Amino acid sequence: MSTRIATRFAALKAQNRPALVAYVMAGDPDQATGQAILDMLPQAGADIIELGMPFSDPMADGVSVQRAGQRALAAGQTLRGVLAMVEDFRRKDTTTPIVLMGYYNPIYSMGVDAFLTAAVQAGVDGLIVVDLPPEEDDELCLPAMAVGINFIRLATPTTDDQRLPVVLNNTSGFVYYVSMNGVTGAAIKSRGAVGDAVARIKGHTDLPIVVGFGIKTADDAADIGRHADGIAVGSVLVDTVGNSLLDGKPTDKTVGALRDLVADLAAGVKRARA
Amino acid sequence: MDGTNSLRNGPDEAGNFGQFGGRFVAETLMPLILDLEAHYRAAKLDPEFKAELSDLSINYAGRPSPLYYAKRITEQLGGAKVWFKREELNHTGSHKINNCLGQILLAKRMGKTRVIAETGAGQHGVATATVCAKFDLPCTIFMGATDVERQMPNVLRMKMLGAEVRPVTAGAGTLKDAMNEALRDWVTNVDTTYYLIGTAAGPHPYPEMVRDFQSVIGTELKEQFHKAEGKLPDAVVACVGGGSNAIGTFHAFLDDASVAIYGAEAGGHGIDVENGHAASMTGGRPGVLHGNRTYLLQDKDGQILEGHSISAGLDYPGVGPEHSFLHDTKRVTYAPITDNEALEAFQLCTKLEGIIPALESAHGLALLMKVAKTMGKDQSIVLCLSGRGDKDVESVGKYLGLLK
Numbered sequence A: 001m002s003t004r005i006a007t008r009f010a011a012l013k014a015q016n017r018p019a020l021v022a023y024v025m026a027g028d029p030d031q032a033t034g035q036a037i038l039d040m041l042p043q044a045g046a047d048i049i050e051l052g053m054p055f056s057d058p059m060a061d062g063v064s065v066q067r068a069g070q071r072a073l074a075a076g077q078t079l080r081g082v083l084a085m086v087e088d089f090r091r092k093d094t095t096t097p098i099v100l101m102g103y104y105n106p107i108y109s110m111g112v113d114a115f116l117t118a119a120v121q122a123g124v125d126g127l128i129v130v131d132l133p134p135e136e137d138d139e140l141c142l143p144a145m146a147v148g149i150n151f152i153r154l155a156t157p158t159t160d161d162q163r164l165p166v167v168l169n170n171t172s173g174f175v176y177y178v179s180m181n182g183v184t185g186a187a188i189k190s191r192g193a194v195g196d197a198v199a200r201i202k203g204h205t206d207l208p209i210v211v212g213f214g215i216k217t218a219d220d221a222a223d224i225g226r227h228a229d230g231i232a233v234g235s236v237l238v239d240t241v242g243n244s245l246l247d248g249k250p251t252d253k254t255v256g257a258l259r260d261l262v263a264d265l266a267a268g269v270k271r272a273r274a
Numbered sequence B: 001m002d003g004t005n006s007l008r009n010g011p012d013e014a015g016n017f018g019q020f021g022g023r024f025v026a027e028t029l030m031p032l033i034l035d036l037e038a039h040y041r042a043a044k045l046d047p048e049f050k051a052e053l054s055d056l057s058i059n060y061a062g063r064p065s066p067l068y069y070a071k072r073i074t075e076q077l078g079g080a081k082v083w084f085k086r087e088e089l090n091h092t093g094s095h096k097i098n099n100c101l102g103q104i105l106l107a108k109r110m111g112k113t114r115v116i117a118e119t120g121a122g123q124h125g126v127a128t129a130t131v132c133a134k135f136d137l138p139c140t141i142f143m144g145a146t147d148v149e150r151q152m153p154n155v156l157r158m159k160m161l162g163a164e165v166r167p168v169t170a171g172a173g174t175l176k177d178a179m180n181e182a183l184r185d186w187v188t189n190v191d192t193t194y195y196l197i198g199t200a201a202g203p204h205p206y207p208e209m210v211r212d213f214q215s216v217i218g219t220e221l222k223e224q225f226h227k228a229e230g231k232l233p234d235a236v237v238a239c240v241g242g243g244s245n246a247i248g249t250f251h252a253f254l255d256d257a258s259v260a261i262y263g264a265e266a267g268g269h270g271i272d273v274e275n276g277h278a279a280s281m282t283g284g285r286p287g288v289l290h291g292n293r294t295y296l297l298q299d300k301d302g303q304i305l306e307g308h309s310i311s312a313g314l315d316y317p318g319v320g321p322e323h324s325f326l327h328d329t330k331r332v333t334y335a336p337i338t339d340n341e342a343l344e345a346f347q348l349c350t351k352l353e354g355i356i357p358a359l360e361s362a363h364g365l366a367l368l369m370k371v372a373k374t375m376g377k378d379q380s381i382v383l384c385l386s387g388r389g390d391k392d393v394e395s396v397g398k399y400l401g402l403l404k
């Protein structure tokens, strides 16, 4: 079965450029604006969308994503609301892959079966669930695979050669390489080390490798994207949303500011191997 | 007992107590958690580790802690004989030191050069800062901003002991938020840093390891009670925050069917007040947070609630996974105690026995008072008096109107 994610990476390979994976928080700063942002991302240049599922206790996220999640929750976002956004998006766009990213408890609370049924129906392509390592594959990874949703795993600098096969086993869609030990929004310490790590992981898998955490500018995107199959950008995007607000409310600049930034980053990935 | 039906065998290899427990952490932390488990298994078998821990427990922490017959409270209640296991007499003033001594020896064995910890009441922070001073390791303590305010004496103690105290303003500024921030620090500094978790919760192997280090409470208690009365106690009671003093007290008695076991949860303003208590088992449902599956206070969408308790050490929306298991199997009876009930028990203990208990321990005492009255005079009930109340005198004084 050819998935949207596989199809997209194949197309980008033909163009000889890495994917721009754009992360936004679903329903930040509110449901309507969040939907407008989501719908705008493909035209602005995002190849794959990571849609954040807000959680009260995002233990692996820095302040930018924490605040974005708080804004979405304050505006009434729920997991069912996130799925409704995807469903709405899919009516207009049937090709751009959407990967939901977040933490396990809201999914567990909804019920894994109910969640997966709704996710398939909405048109979700993949899941990144930060607090589900391979040791807990029975929870969600295996059931997701069974219904054709990719379970995308994070590999990190602490994932050594001995552990890498454990992490890659049951991973599908792509591998998300976390560029550093740290939370989202921190700075990459060594770009050289990231390149080496991508090469190391490529020795273990044919899956595309997306590098995320700490990528902030078009130059970062071009630089890191030279060796990776994709780069993921999140904190600067959600900060752009946050900075565009007035008294917590969206302004006429909110969607446009994000569109400009995504377009700039898209130019970065386009010159990565030019 | 051949052990097959024992309640004392948990967790299994994956860290599960029945359906509770597990290792729900980010990949960055997984290798470290596996490494910690390997070191812990090795240390457990190492006579040198055992000897060093035993020596520190006796000569540094002051173990064994006494078992004390509380005569005036017994008379006042008119039921079972009331006893206190005096963990508040330990060095640093609570049971927390038992766990810190064990884990700091592990941190050393693993070659870690920095220690972090979360704290609610500040007792675990103080115990951590203490062992870090003794073993010459820098430490950072994460503490909710609300707790920094209500447990100021402990903040000062930590600072004097050389710890950096980082107030956490996220959320309600209590223990849950401190734990989130500690986890973020850990992910960032995983190569150098040992996370010294203060309660029997978190990812495997912490719940098991902390329980083992705290089990000295119940083991001693059993022996001391036998020496005093020639039998087993009829009931034991402890307060439950994350559940370390409670599981440490209970574990030795889990297979003794004649011993009734009670855990006091923080009932705050009352169990019916939404988001007004921290009784995760009485008022929550199973979920996944901070590395384990356990009972949690959460809304219908699975977002975690802040909860409330007068006691900073019990003000946490979760509980250690072994308690969730013992709750489901009904081996232990968990009951909520309100802020006001705890304040009453605090005053009674102070006036009748001349012992100022920690507000956390006062929750246990309040539950004991309810249970003891229903028991016969020939029966005995033992409270784990987990900590002393010096840290609470200002807060309690405010509640009682003794300060303007």
Ligand SMILES: Cc1ncc(COP(=O)(O)O)c(C=O)c1O
Residues within 6 Å of the ligand: B094, B095, B120, B121, B122, B123, B124, B198, B199, B200, B239, B240, B241, B242, B243, B244, B245, B246, B312, B313, B314, B358, B360, B361, B386, B387, B388
């Ligand atoms: C004196 C005392 N008792 C009990 C607790 C609650 O922790 P646990 O449930 O892990 O024993 C604390 C925590 O701060 C404490 O300081």
